[in-house]
């Protein structure tokens with residue numbers, strides 16, 4: 001199916017009851033998309049709803065993209081959560097300008113899911129990736145780490161800690177990044193990450209598109225204290 005056909009089904013099957021009452025959050029988006037997921041299942045379209053702190057994603061097994069939805073709840077009185085998908089789309093555009101877009105899953109605004117003619121749920125398009133924590137279990141991760149020499153580990157840790165934002169990255173993923181893009185790619189990547197204050201690069205936010213290492217959650221996250 002095309003992305004447009006899938007989108008139209010989503011729009012038709014969404015239940016807006018809880019969204020109308022409490023905005024877009026993990027609970028209301030799960031409730032809104034329950035009939036969507038049920039319908040897709042009945043017609044043999046494999047899809048799951050991934051959620052995080054600031055976004056949800058409809059991940060289609062047989063497509064090379066996901067639809068992402070930003071949450072919009074009030075973080076404190078009168079203060080709305082930023083649209084973290086819009087931030088991603090903006091950073092992707094910046095990455096294109098800086099020539100570092102290959103390292104990020106492509107993201108752009110797609111459309112609004114409308115209800116009674118109103119634009120209710122913004123939907124973003126993003127290239128689908130396989131998160132690192134799905135391709136490699138924690139056990140495999142530590143085995144891989146153990147197999148690296150101390151020197152190799154130190155070299156990779158030194159690389160990641162040159163940049164505040166990349167210091168949490170899995171060195172296994174960093175090794176793949178260097179193998180794929182070359183040694184010289186890392187400084188441009190790290191600099192972009194830091195200039196955009198992208199943090200939170202844990203194993204559930206980076207991964208691969210085929211063998212291409214990418215970051216797919218790059219909006220960063222500001223908790224109330226920072």
Ligand SMILES: Nc1ncnc2c1ncn2[C@@H]1O[C@H](COP(=O)(O)OP(=O)(O)OP(=O)(O)O)[C@@H](O)[C@H]1O
Pocket residue numbers: 049050051052053054055056057059066068084105126127128129130131200204205216217218219221
């Ligand atoms: N491009 C993608 N390809 C595959 N799955 C994705 C993609 N983008 C998001 N997901 C799934 O949706 C989940 C939520 O998306 P994302 O990580 O962007 O949201 P978040 O709220 O910023 O997460 P976090 O809790 O890390 O702050 C992911 O953990 C992942 O399971």
Ligand SMILES: [Mg+2]
Pocket residue numbers: 052204205217
């Ligand atoms: Mg995430």
